[in-house]
Amino acid sequence: MTWLALAALAAWAWLVFAHDGFWRSGPELPPGRPGRAVPIDVVVPARNEAETIGEALASLLAQDYSGPMRILMVDDGSTDGTAEIARALGDGRLTVVAGRPTPPGWSGKPWAMAQGVAQAEADFVLLTDADIVHAPGHLSALATKAEEGLDLVSEMVTLRCESFAERALVPAFVYFFQLLFPFAAVNEPERRIAAAAGGSMLVRRAAVERAGGIAAIKDALIDDVALAKAIKSGGRIWLGHTRLAQSRRAYPGFADIWRMIARTAFVQLRHSALLLAGTVLGLGFLFLVPPLAAVLGAATARWAGLAAWALGAVSFVPTLTRFRRKLLWAPALPAIATFYLAATVGSAIDHWRGRGVVWKGRQYRGAHS
Numbered sequence: 499m500t501w502l503a504l505a506a507l508a509a510w511a512w513l514v515f516a517h518d519g520f521w522r523s524g525p526e527l528p529p530g531r532p533g534r535a536v537p538i539d540v541v542v543p544a545r546n547e548a549e550t551i552g553e554a555l556a557s558l559l560a561q562d563y564s565g566p567m568r569i570l571m572v573d574d575g576s577t578d579g580t581a582e583i584a585r586a587l588g589d590g591r592l593t594v595v596a597g598r599p600t601p602p603g604w605s606g607k608p609w610a611m612a613q614g615v616a617q618a619e620a621d622f623v624l625l626t627d628a629d630i631v632h633a634p635g636h637l638s639a640l641a642t643k644a645e646e647g648l649d650l651v652s653e654m655v656t657l658r659c660e661s662f663a664e665r666a667l668v669p670a671f672v673y674f675f676q677l678l679f680p681f682a683a684v685n686e687p688e689r690r691i692a693a694a695a696g697g698s699m700l701v702r703r704a705a706v707e708r709a710g711g712i713a714a715i716k717d718a719l720i721d722d723v724a725l726a727k728a729i730k731s732g733g734r735i736w737l738g739h740t741r742l743a744q745s746r747r748a749y750p751g752f753a754d755i756w757r758m759i760a761r762t763a764f765v766q767l768r769h770s771a772l773l774l775a776g777t778v779l780g781l782g783f784l785f786l787v788p789p790l791a792a793v794l795g796a797a798t799a800r801w802a803g804l805a806a807w808a809l810g811a812v813s814f815v816p817t818l819t820r821f822r823r824k825l826l827w828a829p830a831l832p833a834i835a836t837f838y839l840a841a842t843v844g845s846a847i848d849h850w851r852g853r854g855v856v857w858k859g860r861q862y863r864g865a866h867s
Contacts, residue, residue: 499794500799503795504802510809513677514809518682519680521673521676521814521817522816523819527640527740528639530639530641531564534645535638536621539614539617540567541624542554542555542558543628544572545575545576547628550746551628553746554628554631557631561632561636561637568592568593569591570595572597572614573594581594598613605721607721611625622701624640625701632743636740640698648736649729649735650699650733650736651700652700654739655745656740656745658745660748661748661749663754669823670831670835675695679692684735684737687734692726694726694735697745698740705729709728760848761845763845764848771846774846781839785831789807790803792807
């Protein structure tokens with residue numbers, strides 16, 4: 499166990515000190531006023547979002563933005579009155595687009611996005627989800643950032659963290675996303691790594707067209723990362739955090755968060771048993787070896803395990819601070835990681851049992867990342 503504990507300590511030292519500062523929980527989109535308020539079309543794909551669509555659209559209509567702005571809400575076959583709620587807002591800047599049936603080979607959300615982008619006329623398009631509520635200055639801040647010559651400006655919006663399950667697990671979702679896609683590396687033009695957060699993506703329409711349009715990611719379930727990769731191959735992207743937009747999506751119980759993880763976890767691993775095995779071994783090595791060595795090891799193994807466990811806990815602190823969570827959650831990172839690992843294995847089992855991915859009443863058996 500001694501050598502395992504020392505190796506885990508070395509791995510955590512590398513992650514903390516050499517992995518692009520993934521744990522810093524930054525950068526953050528600052529407020530701003532663009533020098534030139536360019537026209538922006540906002541595309542909101544929506545499928546059965548009656549609980550959140552009214553507040554989300556109202557926040558967009560209330561934007562303190564000096565340039566022309568219109569909203570295209572694409573109703574993706576909703577059966578809960580989503581479209582009726584949108585139409586009831588009665589604002590001429592809002593158009594409800596009746597979505598057409600999803601063609602073979604397309605995932606639902608990219609198809610809805612494609613229909614909205616097809617009707618967009620502005621140079622910039624904001625792709626945002628139907629559960630996102632925007633502060634009045636959000637659009638201005640995005641446009642200001644885009645003036646730096648960026649083709650994609652995306653942010654990790656503030657996620658809901660109210661139920662016990664959310665308080666226990668949601669901050670780690672952001673932490674693990676940063677671990678996979680260090681924002682500093684994503685934002686370096688010369689690095690190949692690319693990612694975006696689908697709740698808020700301001701894109702230059704010409705860059706989307708250059709990348710092959712939304713059709714280039716037509717079968718992607720992890721559409722935000724796929725779009726970022728397509729755009730960065732010939733353009734510049736930026737990914738950060740924001741407090742100017744908040745998700746109203748609720749995950750009241752542990753089972754809800756399990757389903758959220760399992761929906762795309764095995765997709766992210768490209769349905770590969772080999773990658774799954776590597777993930778299980780890698781996460782087990784990083785998150786389980788340190789506490790096991792600290793509790794069961796002797797002498798060197800114990801101290802190496804404690805040091806590795808402490809490094810992981812300290813790296814979790816900035817994310818907990820962002821979510822205003824108590825720092826006592828930091829040492830629980832190994833237990834939290836075990837939940838995410840179990841959900842990932844569950845995602846693979848669902849795939850092998852032929853259940854595929856189910857989201858918003860649709861099943862995707864051959865979905866890609």
